[in-house]
Amino acid sequence: MDATPECLDCGACCFSRLVNYVSVTGADHARLGDRVDALVRFDGNRAYMRMVDEHCGALRVDSASSKLVCTAYETRPETCRDLARDSGACHGELATKEERPRLALARGRARRD
DSSP: OOOOOGGGGTOGGGBOSOSSOSEEOHHHHHHTGGGHHHHEEEETTEEEEOEETTEETTEEEETTTTEEEETTGGGOOHHHHHSOTTSHHHHHHHHHHTHHHHHHHHHHHHHHO
16 A cells, blocks of 8 residues: 555545535546445535545544545545645645644544544
């Protein structure tokens, strides 16, 4: 397995209180493959990544490393691919959501203990 991408040390962009947060195109839907039914939900004829506990359903806390891991990183939607690390949009996500990944990591540690 490849090393965890640096952006997942943060994960702020994976969090939102919106249920229709990450749109999924037809190409994204196909790319998600066997996991598409578990990761995608429809609102009418529009598809979105499922949100769980106010974060993308593909995001998990790795119990061994206590890091955030995108379980769909290689097949993630184009919206996720387009958000460049250290860009203005990235800094905006950090400024508004930086506490959310830490809270998720803390919940993950509490479940493990």
